[in-house]
Amino acid sequence: MKIGMIVYSQTGNALNACEKIKPVLDAAGHDVTIEKVEIKRDSPRSTAEITITNAPDPKKFDALVFASPVQAFSLAVPMQKYMQTIGDISGRKTALLVTKGLPFKWTGAAHAFAQLKEYTASAGAEPAGEIVIWRSHSTEQDMLKAAEKLKSMFAAQ
Ligand SMILES: Cc1cc2nc3c(=O)[nH]c(=O)nc-3n(C[C@H](O)[C@H](O)[C@H](O)COP(=O)(O)O)c2cc1C
16 A cells, blocks of 8 residues: 655654654555655744645555644644645545654643544545654654554555
8 A cells, every 4th residue: 555654743753753663564565655744934933934845745645644743732833734735635544643742642642633633534534543652752662563553554454
């Protein structure tokens, strides 16, 4: 299956998680591509004022992982803006991944997943799985567990 891991990553953790997960999915016979949502900041004072400079096309893939950090108890604003551009992704198996600093789901992960699910619902897809990676608490073992979870989700197609 052609899997697109579409990631926004400000300081590298979400990207690192995708890079750890990709080889496990590749080894299961999938064709996995990591594509980055890229931005430029329009204002040094506001995290909300940004322009997306690279918006990956999710329609190229049979299955999708949307990955982003939690910021300010929410989905990072650049990912919010990107998700509004994705169009119709119906028929594609979809999973969500968030990275975060604070080790409790209520410190933003639940809200970020709810936001992601609103965007994917508008785009015609219902995510089949959610993964949280804690910046300083997730081990290599946790990354492998996350990869195995995605592998079984995408195998069930
Ligand atoms: C501006 C900002 C706001 C953040 N807000 C939260 C938050 O509300 N809850 C949380 O758990 N982590 C928060 N974090 C931590 C990040 O989610 C965490 O470091 C994440 O792994 C960063 O992913 P990235 O390296 O892919 O950008 C915040 C980080 C930044 C820079």
